[in-house]
Amino acid sequence: MNKLDIQNVSKRYWLERESREVPACEGVTLSVADGEFVAIVGPSGCGKTTLLNIVAGLLPYDEGHVRIDGERVEGPGVDRAVVFQHASLLPWRTIAGNVRYGMELHGRFPKPEIEQRTERFIRMVGLQGFERAYPSEISGGMQQRVNLARALASDPKVLLMDEPFAALDAQTREFMQAELLKIWRQARKTVLFITHQINEAVYLADRVVVMSSRPGRIKDVFDIPFARPRALELKRDARFLAIEDRIWKLIEEESESILAGGGSTPAGAPAV
Amino acid sequence: MKTETLATTPVKAAPPRRTSFYKDHEGLILGGAAVVLVLAAWEAAWQHGRAYSLDAEPMISALFFTGPSAVLGALRETWASGQLPSDLIHSGGNFVVGFTMALAAGVVLGIVIGWFRTVRLLLDPFLNAFYATPRIALVPLIIIMFGIGRLPAIVIVFLSAFFPILINTIVGVKTIDDDLLKAARSFCASHVQIFTTVALPGSVPFILTGVRQGVAHGLIGVVVSEMFVGGEGIGFMIAYSGQTFATERIFLGVAIMAGAGILLTSAAERLQAHFSRWRPER
Numbered sequence: 001m002n003k004l005d006i007q008n009v010s011k012r013y014w015l016e017r018e019s020r021e022v023p024a025c026e027g028v029t030l031s032v033a034d035g036e037f038v039a040i041v042g043p044s045g046c047g048k049t050t051l052l053n054i055v056a057g058l059l060p061y062d063e064g065h066v067r068i069d070g071e072r073v074e075g076p077g078v079d080r081a082v083v084f085q086h087a088s089l090l091p092w093r094t095i096a097g098n099v100r101y102g103m104e105l106h107g108r109f110p111k112p113e114i115e116q117r118t119e120r121f122i123r124m125v126g127l128q129g130f131e132r133a134y135p136s137e138i139s140g141g142m143q144q145r146v147n148l149a150r151a152l153a154s155d156p157k158v159l160l161m162d163e164p165f166a167a168l169d170a171q172t173r174e175f176m177q178a179e180l181l182k183i184w185r186q187a188r189k190t191v192l193f194i195t196h197q198i199n200e201a202v203y204l205a206d207r208v209v210v211m212s213s214r215p216g217r218i219k220d221v222f223d224i225p226f227a228r229p230r231a232l233e234l235k236r237d238a239r240f241l242a243i244e245d246r247i248w249k250l251i252e253e254e255s256e257s258i259l260a261g262g263g264s265t266p267a268g269a270p271a272v
Numbered sequence: 273m274k275t276e277t278l279a280t281t282p283v284k285a286a287p288p289r290r291t292s293f294y295k296d297h298e299g300l301i302l303g304g305a306a307v308v309l310v311l312a313a314w315e316a317a318w319q320h321g322r323a324y325s326l327d328a329e330p331m332i333s334a335l336f337f338t339g340p341s342a343v344l345g346a347l348r349e350t351w352a353s354g355q356l357p358s359d360l361i362h363s364g365g366n367f368v369v370g371f372t373m374a375l376a377a378g379v380v381l382g383i384v385i386g387w388f389r390t391v392r393l394l395l396d397p398f399l400n401a402f403y404a405t406p407r408i409a410l411v412p413l414i415i416i417m418f419g420i421g422r423l424p425a426i427v428i429v430f431l432s433a434f435f436p437i438l439i440n441t442i443v444g445v446k447t448i449d450d451d452l453l454k455a456a457r458s459f460c461a462s463h464v465q466i467f468t469t470v471a472l473p474g475s476v477p478f479i480l481t482g483v484r485q486g487v488a489h490g491l492i493g494v495v496v497s498e499m500f501v502g503g504e505g506i507g508f509m510i511a512y513s514g515q516t517f518a519t520e521r522i523f524l525g526v527a528i529m530a531g532a533g534i535l536l537t538s539a540a541e542r543l544q545a546h547f548s549r550w551r552p553e554r
Contacts, residue, residue, distance in 0.1 A: 056458055076460045088455040092473045092550040101469070105459040134550040154459060 003190040004032040004055065004158055009064035011050055023215030024050040028064070030209060030218060032158075032190055039193040039205035041247065043255055047216030048194045049085075052162050055192060056082045068158060078106050081151035083161040087143035089135040089150075096122065096131040098146050102154035109155075121149040124183055141172040148180070152187055159189040163196065177203055178232050185229065198247045199235055210247055212254050220250060315340045335517050342520040343527065350521070355509075360528070363494050363505040366422065370429025371490045378434050378486070379479055382441025387471065392442065403439055407431045407493065411500050425497035425505070432493030436485035444478025445471055477551070480544040487536045495529055 009028045012021045025047035032038045040048045053059040055066055057076040066073040068080065081102060089098045100118045103109050109117065122128055125145035135143055144164055151159060165173040177200060184191060195201050201208045205224055212219045222243060226234060234240050294301060318339025321332030334342070350356035385392050385399075411428060418424040448471055456466050498507025506525050513521035 058454060058458060076458050078460060080458075082455070082458040084451065084455060084458075086451050088449075088451040090452060090470070090473070092476075102459040105456065105461045105465055105469070136550065 002031040003034040003036070003069065004030075004192065005065070005067040005070075006030040006051070006055065007065040007067070009051070009054060009061050009066060011047070011054060011059070011061045023047075025211075025216035028211075028216065028218055032192060034190055035188055036207070037184065037191045037193065037205045038207050038209060039195060039201035040209045040211060041195055041198055041201045041251070042211030042216065042219075043213045043251055044196060046211045046213045048211055049162055051211075051216065052082070052160050052192065052194050055158075056080055056160050058082075078108060078154070079157045081154045081156035081159055083144075083148050083151045083159065083164045085163045085166055087135065087140070087147040089143055089146055091135050094132050094134060095127060095138070095146050098135065099149045099153050102150050106154055117153050117155075121153040124152070124186065125149045126179070139172075141168055141176060144168065144176060145179075148183070152183070152189070157190060159191045161191060161193045163194050165200065166196070173200070174232060180204065181228070181230060198244050198251070199240075202240060202244050202247070203230065203232075203235055208243075208247060210250050219254070222247060311340050318342070335519065338520040338523055343523045346518075346520040346524045350509075350524070356524075359504060359506050359509050362422075363498065363507065366425045366429055366497070366505065367490055367494050370426045370493065371433045371486065373426075374430045374433035374437055374486060374490065375483065377430075378437030378482065379441050382438045382479070382482075383445050383467075383471070383475070385438075386442040386445025386475070387467075392446070399435075399439065399442075403435045407435070407489075408496050411496065415501055420501040421503075424501045425494070428497035429490050429493040433486035433490035436489055437479070437482035440478045440482030440485070441475060444475025447478075448474045476547050477544065480540065480547060484537060484540040484544065487540050488533065491529060491533050491536070 007029050010026045011024045013024050014020075015022050028051060030038070040051065042048050050059065054061045055073065057073050057080065068077070090101060093101065096118050099122055100114055103114045103117060119131075122131060125148055127142060127145055127149070130138060130142065135146070138146075144167075147164065165176050168176060181204060193201070193204060198208075202222075202224055208222045208224060210219045210222070211217065224243065226237075226240070318332065318337065318341075321337075322330050322334070322339075324331045347356070350359075385395055407428065410431065411424075414424045414427050414431075418427055452470050452474070453466065456470050461469065494505070495507040495510065498505035499511040506528055510522055510525035513519070513525065
């Protein structure tokens with residue numbers, strides 16, 4: 001049984017400045033099984049974030065269906081939680097207050113359970129001792145952990161992650177990837193993970209979906225065969241590098257076709 | 273030789289941080305000393321000028337100038353006669369009533385206007401015009417509409433304090449971080465929840481900036497309104513003393529307003545600091 005079903009989804013944006021429609025993604029079909037970790041990679045502007053926002057229910061779509069457990073997505077729901085690229089923490093709330101926030105809005109858990117879960121997920125992301133700190137007092141990596149804890153604590157069926165580590169420095173990012181896998185093994189959520197970093201996608205996911213640039217379509221899907229738990233050293237394994245290389249070539253082709261004028265980007269306009 | 277010296281030299285403990293009473297209160301001590309010095313010089317000049325006569329007239333006439341001791345005398349006198357306490361209560365009342373109404377109306381309307389874009393666009397030209405107009409220019413109109421006495425004074429205080437609070441609240445609500453709204457929406461926040469958990473707390477620092485400005489403008493409103501329409505109050509005392517050449521009472525009134533301004537503004541600043549704890553150190 002698929003947890004998440006994306007069927008033939010298309011979305012177009014209206015470009016006010018140029019008075020024309022631009023397709024953001026077109027005919028995207030993708031199924032994610034229960035407990036599966038799927039990563040989507042693609043060049044910038046390929047509509048991967050658009051797709052995630054559609055699944056999150058934050059963006060209406062023009063065609064197709066998004067279903068979770070067979071039920072059509074009509075807006076944000078308690079069955080999903082998003083980990084945003086920017087930590088998007090309430091600056092006036094403490095760390096504990098932010099982790100609690102999603103649960104408070106949902107109103108599904110009674111107060112004592114909210115307290116208990118807050119504590120549990122703060123511990124899970126390794127932030128015990130920082131409960132009473134404000135977001136401005138902790139590092140970017142720690143803020144992203146709070147972002148993750150907030151999403152997990154609200155107990156979603158599907159976790160949607162939108163380039164959550166993109167703004168972090170390389171070292172912190174590696175470390176956070178390993179942490180994420182550890183947490184994922186405990187929490188056992190279905191994950192849809194957006195990134196533009198190929199090795200991040202290959203390291204984390206069961207399957208890597210490659211999207212083409214505008215309009216975003218699914219170009220290919222790679223099964224990642226490595227056993228779990230995965231150590232960070234895996235990234236230097238020859239088989240890992242081979243998969244990374246194949247995906248990289250695919251994306252490179254894509255970028256070249258844009259530069260050669262093959263994409264729908266108008267000539268002279270920067271390929272964003 | 274040299275290495276030996278290095279090796280045998282015991283590591284000196286860092287000297288303990290010296291805290292002296294002076295270092296801890298430097299601002300207060302220097303500022304206070306300067307104030308005392310200026311007051312003393314003023315008093316000396318005033319005493320000297322009064323005693324020194326030119327053509328049998330004192331060089332400084334009490335009609336045109338005064339000194340700290342004379343102002344203190346005026347304070348004692350007016351306090352004892354009960355005039356000053358009643359003026360203070362009158363002015364304080366005008367301020368409190370006008371300011372409280374301005375605060376309530378400014379925050380509520382500011383949130384509504386900031387939240388609903390269409391409302392904001394409709395009202396924008398009027399708000400800008402009102403904010404830019406010195407409210408004092410409206411005094412004659414207010415007198416025509418509300419007569420003289422307490423009511424017009426309260427209206428003037430209200431108008432003076434209302435606009436800074438309103439404008440700042442609008443800015444606060446308008447500039448709410450889109451990322452936070454998106455996060456709230458992703459957790460299925462209702463409109464009410466978005467309002468109470470994002471819009472309101474996010475605008476508190478702006479509202480308090482408005483309060484601080486509102487206090488300052490409100491105090492101006494008190495003085496001006498009483499000068500024009502009052503038979504009572506500190507503003508009236510200043511105007512009346514001016515007409516009767518009671519220079520030391522003018523100074524007394526000005527000093528009282530200055531004191532009130534310092535007191536209220538610093539209270540508003542404290543409030544603002546309290547609600548901005550979460551902000552990064554600036």
